[in-house]
Amino acid sequence: MGTALVVTSGKGGVGKTMVTANLGVALAELGKLVAMVDMDVGLRNLDIIMGLENRIVYDLNDVIDGQCKLQQALIMDKRFDNLYLLPAAQTRDKSSITSRQMRELCAELKDRFDFVLLDCPAGIEHGFTVSVAGADEAIVVTTPELNAVRDADRVIGLLEAAGHRNPYLIINRVRPRLVRRNQSLRVQEVVDILAVGLLGVIPEDERVVASMNLGEPVVLYGGEVAHAFRDIARRMLGEEVPMLPVEEGRGVLGALRRMMGIG
Amino acid sequence: MRDPGRPGDSPREILLHLPDGQDFSRALEALDRQLSGADPMDVVVDIGTRKLSTRELLRLEEAISRHGSRLLRVTESPSRKGGSTLRIVGSSGSRHREVVEEESQRPSEDFERTLLHKGVLRAGQMIKYGGNVVILGDVNPGAEVIAGGDVVVVGTVRGLIHAGARGNSAAIVVALRLDPVQLRIGRHFSRRPEDGPTEEGGPEMAWVQDGRIVVEEYRSDVRRR
Ligand SMILES: Nc1ncnc2c1ncn2[C@@H]1O[C@H](COP(=O)(O)OP(=O)(O)OP(=O)(O)O)[C@@H](O)[C@H]1O
Ligand SMILES: [Mg+2]
Numbered sequence: 346m347g348t349a350l351v352v353t354s355g356k357g358g359v360g361k362t363m364v365t366a367n368l369g370v371a372l373a374e375l376g377k378l379v380a381m382v383d384m385d386v387g388l389r390n391l392d393i394i395m396g397l398e399n400r401i402v403y404d405l406n407d408v409i410d411g412q413c414k415l416q417q418a419l420i421m422d423k424r425f426d427n428l429y430l431l432p433a434a435q436t437r438d439k440s441s442i443t444s445r446q447m448r449e450l451c452a453e454l455k456d457r458f459d460f461v462l463l464d465c466p467a468g469i470e471h472g473f474t475v476s477v478a479g480a481d482e483a484i485v486v487t488t489p490e491l492n493a494v495r496d497a498d499r500v501i502g503l504l505e506a507a508g509h510r511n512p513y514l515i516i517n518r519v520r521p522r523l524v525r526r527n528q529s530l531r532v533q534e535v536v537d538i539l540a541v542g543l544l545g546v547i548p549e550d551e552r553v554v555a556s557m558n559l560g561e562p563v564v565l566y567g568g569e570v571a572h573a574f575r576d577i578a579r580r581m582l583g584e585e586v587p588m589l590p591v592e593e594g595r596g597v598l599g600a601l602r603r604m605m606g607i608g
Numbered sequence: 609m610r611d612p613g614r615p616g617d618s619p620r621e622i623l624l625h626l627p628d629g630q631d632f633s634r635a636l637e638a639l640d641r642q643l644s645g646a647d648p649m650d651v652v653v654d655i656g657t658r659k660l661s662t663r664e665l666l667r668l669e670e671a672i673s674r675h676g677s678r679l680l681r682v683t684e685s686p687s688r689k690g691g692s693t694l695r696i697v698g699s700s701g702s703r704h705r706e707v708v709e710e711e712s713q714r715p716s717e718d719f720e721r722t723l724l725h726k727g728v729l730r731a732g733q734m735i736k737y738g739g740n741v742v743i744l745g746d747v748n749p750g751a752e753v754i755a756g757g758d759v760v761v762v763g764t765v766r767g768l769i770h771a772g773a774r775g776n777s778a779a780i781v782v783a784l785r786l787d788p789v790q791l792r793i794g795r796h797f798s799r800r801p802e803d804g805p806t807e808e809g810g811p812e813m814a815w816v817q818d819g820r821i822v823v824e825e826y827r828s829d830v831r832r833r
Contacts, residue, residue, distance in 0.1 A: 444670065474670050495731045495750050502730035507666060538748055538766070540728050 347378075349451045349461040351480035353504075355496030357467030359488045360517040363553060365464040366394045367564045367571075368484075371578035373428035374564075377459040380419065382431045384476045385466040386442075389433035396423060396560020397430055406434040409446050415453055424565070429458070444478035451479035460581075469503060477504065483512040484544065489519055489530040498539055513544035515577070520549045545577035546588060622649045628656040632664055640671050648676040655682055722757075729753065729767065738774075749789060758782070768792075781814040782826055796821050 352365045362385070369381045382405065383391040392398040403418035408431070415431075422428035431454075454461045463480055466472035477483065483504050487497035497514075504512050516535055523529035536543050550570045556563040564571045569589075576586045624642055626635040639653070651672050660668070660682065669679045721739030731750030735741055740757035751767035753759055759771045761783035770792035772779025777794030791798050791814055798821045811826040 444667075470673050471670060474666060474673075491749070495748075498731040498748050498750065502733050505727075505730075507663075537764075538746070540746065 347455040347459045349480045350482045351463040351476045352484045353465040354486045355500040356493045365462050366562045367574045370562045370564045371574040373425040378427045379460045380429045380458040381462045383433035386433045392432045394557050401432045404432045404434045447475045447479035483509045485512050486515045514541050517547045518549045547573045623652045625654045643675040650680040652681045777816045786812045
């Protein structure tokens with residue numbers, strides 16, 4: 346029996362889909378059987394990021410409506426035969442899936458997969474409620490900006506109310522240079538405010554944008570972002586992996602500034 | 609107690625009832641029918657004397673947002689007698705707020721009552737209580753505490769606190785760290801405590817002195833008035 350995790354944020358555009366895709370790949374690399382579900386009906390893009398859009402025949406709504414079997418709608422990844430995508434419908438009434446249907450679908454997916462990753466739409470409306478209903482655990486994605494953190498906080502409150510007592514936190518698009526100039530919140534400040542367990546920190550990297558356009562998750566490129574995702578995947582499997590010091594600037598200057606309390 | 613400073617904005621408000629003694633799912637279906645085909649509205653739901661679980665609240669919200677409307681508030685019919693009732697009030701839409709609200713039916717006793725909240729009070733959450741409020745956790749940006757009496761926060765205050773909300777300027781606010789967006793005591797308010805948060809260290813206390821809110825290091829011998 347696998348685990349279903351919802352990847353959510355409140356604020357849009359902070360990197361839920363990017364996280365879902367790369368976490369899927371990183372878990373698959375470790376030999377886990379993974380299903381990614383695109384819950385963003387009407388705005389689907391997980392398939393594009395994975396480079397799988399041309400293989401879609403059936404979608405999530407077809408499965409729910411009984412138009413096809415789950416197996417027929419699942420698309421196998423090009424690179425990993427243990428990674429699958431269940432795409433969202435392109436055009437559909439956004440509210441046509443109920444929480445109960447979602448729970449049933451996730452139960453079926455968990456029978457077959459080790460991890461089920463639900464890429465949640467932005468906001469806290471119906472799509473959020475339904476995605477959360479199907480999940481055992483939640484990953485909250487935020488960027489180190491005040492308004493994103495506030496929306497994440499709101500979402501964590503709602504998750505708690507729905508019984509998800511200990512959501513995980515991923516802080517995306519951390520820019521060490523801005524942090525050092527005090528133009529961005531520090532990782533520790535974000536963690537202090539949200540008061541939930543930190544699963545990982547992902548740096549800003551131009552290659553993320555390029556990779557998304559090419560349909561090749563950035564984990565496959567190597568580099569710092571890839572490293573961060575591989576660490577996260579290992580943490581999810583229960584390994585103790587220390588956080589990379591993404592933002593601190595290891596230099597003497599950084600240490601000095603910290604000692605003097607101006608860093 | 610009424611919401612202070614909440615503008616009566618928004619489109620059209622409609623009041624719908626969940627009749628007492630009706631199974632929740634039934635009541636929800638009825639409400640669903642009432643909303644279908646209607647324009648998006650701000651919906652206030654009167655739950656009579658029933659108590660909603662969080663799950664039911666989420667279902668209610670889901671049912672309403674399905675029609676493009678949003679749940680603005682949940683109210684009870686005032687038929688309930690005595691004591692105070694804890695209830696969760698929620699609304700959705702872009703400015704979603706989940707509110708934990710406690711209101712006493714007997715205001716005269718409010719002053720002696722204290723509400724304890726364990727855990728972080730998060731953005732969009734609000735505690736409103738006629739008596740004193742103690743929070744074991746932080747009050748985050750976007751969260752609000754409105755108390756008739758004193759407010760004690762065993763954590764950091766980054767949100768909005770209103771102590772002595774019924775005009776009691778003798779009320780105090782104590783917190784491990786005070787860094788609120790806004791602090792109100794009685795009828796006084798300050799954007800940020802004028803003395804600013806003290807150096808990292810001991811707990812801080814805010815109270816009204818000579819008509820303005822001051823913040824100082826908390827000392828156990830400080831007495832009100
Ligand atoms: N670490 C990063 N470095 C650079 N760019 C990034 C990073 N993470 C995300 N982005 C960029 O941010 C944009 C939004 O990412 P993504 O689509 O994953 O967000 P989302 O939360 O799923 O958005 P939505 O709420 O619309 O579903 C993309 O263009 C992506 O390339
Ligand atoms: Mg997305």
